Amino acid sequence: MTRAVDNALDALVSAGTLPADLNRANVAVEPPRDPSHGDLATNAAMVLAKPAKTNPRALADALVAELSKHPAVSEASIAGPGFINMRLADGAWRDELAAIADLGDAYGRSAMGAGQTVNIEYVSANPTGPMHMGHCRGAVVGDALAGLLEFAGFAVVKEYYVNDAGAQVQTLARSVHLRYREALGEDIGEIPEGFYPGDYLIPIGKALAEEFGDKYAAAPESEWLTLFRTRAVAAMMDMIRADLAMLGIHHDLFSSEAELQAEGKPEAAEAFLREKGLVYDGLLEAPKGKTPEDWEPVELPLFRSTQFGDDQDRPIKKSDGSWTYFGADLAYHYQKAQGADALIDIWGADHAGTVKRIKAAVAALTEGEEGGAKPFDVKLVQMVQLLRNGEPAKMSKRSGNFVTIADMVEEVGKDVVRFTMLTRKPEAQMDFDFVKVVEASKDNPVFYVQYAHARICSTLQKGADAGFAPSGDHLDLLGEEEMELVKVAAQFPRQVEAAARAREPHRIAFFLGDLAAAFHSYWNIGNDRLDKRFVVADNAELSGARLYLAQRVGQVIRNGLAILGVEAAEQL
Numbered sequence: 001m002t003r004a005v006d007n008a009l010d011a012l013v014s015a016g017t018l019p020a021d022l023n024r025a026n027v028a029v030e031p032p033r034d035p036s037h038g039d040l041a042t043n044a045a046m047v048l049a050k051p052a053k054t055n056p057r058a059l060a061d062a063l064v065a066e067l068s069k070h071p072a073v074s075e076a077s078i079a080g081p082g083f084i085n086m087r088l089a090d091g092a093w094r095d096e097l098a099a100i101a102d103l104g105d106a107y108g109r110s111a112m113g114a115g116q117t118v119n120i121e122y123v124s125a126n127p128t129g130p131m132h133m134g135h136c137r138g139a140v141v142g143d144a145l146a147g148l149l150e151f152a153g154f155a156v157v158k159e160y161y162v163n164d165a166g167a168q169v170q171t172l173a174r175s176v177h178l179r180y181r182e183a184l185g186e187d188i189g190e191i192p193e194g195f196y197p198g199d200y201l202i203p204i205g206k207a208l209a210e211e212f213g214d215k216y217a218a219a220p221e222s223e224w225l226t227l228f229r230t231r232a233v234a235a236m237m238d239m240i241r242a243d244l245a246m247l248g249i250h251h252d253l254f255s256s257e258a259e260l261q262a263e264g265k266p267e268a269a270e271a272f273l274r275e276k277g278l279v280y281d282g283l284l285e286a287p288k289g290k291t292p293e294d295w296e297p298v299e300l301p302l303f304r305s306t307q308f309g310d311d312q313d314r315p316i317k318k319s320d321g322s323w324t325y326f327g328a329d330l331a332y333h334y335q336k337a338q339g340a341d342a343l344i345d346i347w348g349a350d351h352a353g354t355v356k357r358i359k360a361a362v363a364a365l366t367e368g369e370e371g372g373a374k375p376f377d378v379k380l381v382q383m384v385q386l387l388r389n390g391e392p393a394k395m396s397k398r399s400g401n402f403v404t405i406a407d408m409v410e411e412v413g414k415d416v417v418r419f420t421m422l423t424r425k426p427e428a429q430m431d432f433d434f435v436k437v438v439e440a441s442k443d444n445p446v447f448y449v450q451y452a453h454a455r456i457c458s459t460l461q462k463g464a465d466a467g468f469a470p471s472g473d474h475l476d477l478l479g480e481e482e483m484e485l486v487k488v489a490a491q492f493p494r495q496v497e498a499a500a501r502a503r504e505p506h507r508i509a510f511f512l513g514d515l516a517a518a519f520h521s522y523w524n525i526g527n528d529r530l531d532k533r534f535v536v537a538d539n540a541e542l543s544g545a546r547l548y549l550a551q552r553v554g555q556v557i558r559n560g561l562a563i564l565g566v567e568a569a570e571q572l
Contacts, residue, residue: 026047067086072089090476107493107556116341119157131240137383138346149503157340158252162255165258176231204232272365283297343377347381349427452519455520457570
């Protein structure tokens with residue numbers, strides 16, 4: 001009906017009632033909060049009246065007159081100062097069922113993205129060990145967002161930034177050297193404080209021992225550090241890719257921080273910003289609060305982040321000439337922006353303090369000659385508390401001190417992990433209880449949605465066994481209760497566009513929960529009334545129509561789950 005409202009507005013433009021250049025971006029068509037008000041409502045008159053220099057009520061009267069001409073609209077009325085409520089004819093809902101059948105897996109797909117390239121960077125964990133629960137939620141949110149935007153018509157690039165430059169990978173190399181010496185038979189004792197203690201480094205040490213023998217056992221660090229760092233990072237990235245694959249996550253692009261710096265990208269970004277007067281050499285301010293006794297003012301290249309709302313200008317280099325995290329990230333985003341129309345980062349909530357400055361930097365780096373920076377959004381994801389029957393979950397033996405993604409997937413399955421991570425808004429903290437997420441209970445949203453699809457599969461099989469097939473020939477036999485189910489399923493295209501516009505894939509999970517609830521509600525009517533069951537033994541035409549309805553609802557559930565990277569269960 002969004003198109004119907006657009007057509008009505010076009011008619012008013014043609015009639016001279018409205019100017020032709022009105023921005024309709026804020027016009028919404030959605031179900032009213034109170035279902036008794038109608039099937040759909042639009043705020044078109046409210047948001048367009050002021051720029052059109054008219055009265056909202058008068059514009060609503062004109063819109064109602066146009067909408068009432070539409071064959072799908074059985075009633076259009078004005079509420080309050082100018083909201084318009086609409087009731088649709090049953091034929092419109094039956095047509096939507098036919099559209100679901102015709103489009104199949106493509107039902108709900110949108111062209112709103114118009115092929116624009118969106119770069120989504122997510123996970124980007126330091127390559128120092130296996131993926132753990134600290135990475136899981138952001139990984140799922142990022143991957144589901146990629147699936148959502150692709151479904152909504154965007155060209156999506158899924159990127160992983162490999163932090164393979166800096167102190168942490170030097171420590172990794174030294175930790176691997178210990179395991180290398182251990183593989184050669186040396187008793188290395190306790191792993192020193194500050195090194196990576198996990199057993200996952202043992203195979204890397206063994207592989208190096210087999211390849212090089214004792215060549216580097218007593219050699220000075222300068223002879224082996226770069227080699228061991230390179231081999232260790234490569235092995236860690238192989239492990240990380242394997243862990244992510246268990247979650248069904250596959251990135252399109254892996255960008256190396258070390259390569260970025262070797263190619264001079266940070267220097268290029270600095271030069272670009274200096275030309276615009278946004279980087280200058282100045283004295284770094286003393287830390288807030290109590291100043292350390294050994295503090296000395298030092299001149300550093302500073303980004304004018306205060307010009308963009310930050311509380312102080314930020315250094316892009318350290319006193320030893322190396323790049324700060326901010327300086328390296330600034331260059332990385334400069335590189336990403338070259339091949340994308342918009343950028344999205346998925347970060348842990350602990351990085352919230354750096355959002356303002358990186359947004360400022362990206363705005364400065366991507367501003368075009370005619371003004372206007374490339375869209376850049378940072379989505380913050382809160383941590384997950386792992387529980388088992390309400391108690392803190394035990395740690396992984398493989399990692400030494402954390403629960404790995406592999407542990408989770410092996411225990412409860414990929415689909416449970418992915419869907420559960422999307423059952424709350426990412427900015428809200430959540431609990432993941434290994435016992436509760438696999439419970440066969442209506443309180444478990446994963447089970448509730450999967451059970452709806454499994455019930456549909458079972459129903460279709462039961463119909464086939466009775467000699468009935470889904471048929472769209474007699475949809476006029478569907479009554480009010482069935483139409484209520486259709487109305488929920490038909491919201492899917494609108495939900496896709498709204499979720500994509502807000503960059504919030506969890507909205508699809510919420511919608512699937514609502515659709516599953518509507519299906520189970522109708523199913524429960526059939527438990528009490530035989531004439532309301534999907535398969536009515538003495539009525540082939542009615543059974544065919546209801547099986548057709550069930551089949552279409554199942555299609556919508558599958559399409560929604562596919563966006564989230566979750567397979568639809570056919571039996572439980």
